[in-house]
Amino acid sequence: MKNPDERILKLFATQKDFGTVGPYRTTGGWWVPIYFDSRKAFSEPKKLTAFAEIFIELIREKKIRFDVVVGGATAGMPIGLAVALKLKKPFCYVRKQAKKGGLCNAVEGYYKKGWKAILIDDFIANGTSKKAFIRNMRKDGLKVDTIIVALRRPKKKNYSKIRKLKVKVYDFGSLDDLNEYMAKNNYITKEAFQLMNWYTKYPDTWQNDPKKMEYLKNYKKMKKNSKLGV
Structure with a gap:
C-alpha cells in the first residue's frame, strides 16, 4: 500500500470541525498548536466504514493473523469495532489503566488467554499510550x-517508548503528510501550516520560543480563509 495513503488524508481533511486552535497538550506530553480530532471523523458512518476498509486492505496485504481486534481507549475503539465487524472477528478494548471498580479490568470484552490480538488506534507519537x-x-x-494506526505524529518512525516491546507498527502516513495535504488543498491556511510545521519539527521545544507563541496568539485572532476555517 502507498504511504502516505491520500485516502486516509482526505478522510480526515474533509471532516467538519476537524481542527481546533490551541495550544493543547497531547497524551505524549507535547504541546500542539492546532488539535486535530480524529474522533469527529470516526463519528461519520461513511467515513468510519472507509477507514475500516483501508485498514482491512493492509491486514490482508500483510497477511496478519489474529484472533481478536483490540481498540485503544478511546479513539481506537470506533475504528477497531468497525474493522472487527467487517471481518466478523471478536472485539475488545483496552484502557491505559485498569478500571478501579467492578472486575477491575484493563481489557474489556470476551477473549481467551493466549489469543493473538491486533491493536488499533488513531495516531501514534512516541508510543506512550501504546506502551500502556x-x-x-x-x-x-x-x-x-502488531499495531495499526491511521497516522504517526513524527515524520520518522521513532517510537522510543515501545522500542523494547517487539511490536510492528503500521501506519498510513504522518502528521506532516496530513499537514501538507491540507495546506495544498486549502483545508488549512498557510499560517496553520507554519504552526504545525514548527510542532512536527520541534515537538519538545517550539512552545518555548516567544516569537512562535506570539505568532500563534495573533493567528487565533485573524480571519481564516480555508475550507476548515483553520
Missing part, C-alpha cells in the same frame, strides 16, 4: 505484536 495498552493486554493474557 500493550503491557495491559499482555498482562491480561493476550499476545500482541
Whole structure:
C-alpha cells in the first residue's frame, strides 16, 4: 500500500470541525498548536466504514493473523469495532489503566488467554499510550505484536517508548503528510501550516520560543480563509 495513503488524508481533511486552535497538550506530553480530532471523523458512518476498509486492505496485504481486534481507549475503539465487524472477528478494548471498580479490568470484552490480538488506534507519537495498552493486554493474557494506526505524529518512525516491546507498527502516513495535504488543498491556511510545521519539527521545544507563541496568539485572532476555517 502507498504511504502516505491520500485516502486516509482526505478522510480526515474533509471532516467538519476537524481542527481546533490551541495550544493543547497531547497524551505524549507535547504541546500542539492546532488539535486535530480524529474522533469527529470516526463519528461519520461513511467515513468510519472507509477507514475500516483501508485498514482491512493492509491486514490482508500483510497477511496478519489474529484472533481478536483490540481498540485503544478511546479513539481506537470506533475504528477497531468497525474493522472487527467487517471481518466478523471478536472485539475488545483496552484502557491505559485498569478500571478501579467492578472486575477491575484493563481489557474489556470476551477473549481467551493466549489469543493473538491486533491493536488499533488513531495516531501514534512516541508510543506512550501504546506502551500502556500493550503491557495491559499482555498482562491480561493476550499476545500482541502488531499495531495499526491511521497516522504517526513524527515524520520518522521513532517510537522510543515501545522500542523494547517487539511490536510492528503500521501506519498510513504522518502528521506532516496530513499537514501538507491540507495546506495544498486549502483545508488549512498557510499560517496553520507554519504552526504545525514548527510542532512536527520541534515537538519538545517550539512552545518555548516567544516569537512562535506570539505568532500563534495573533493567528487565533485573524480571519481564516480555508475550507476548515483553520
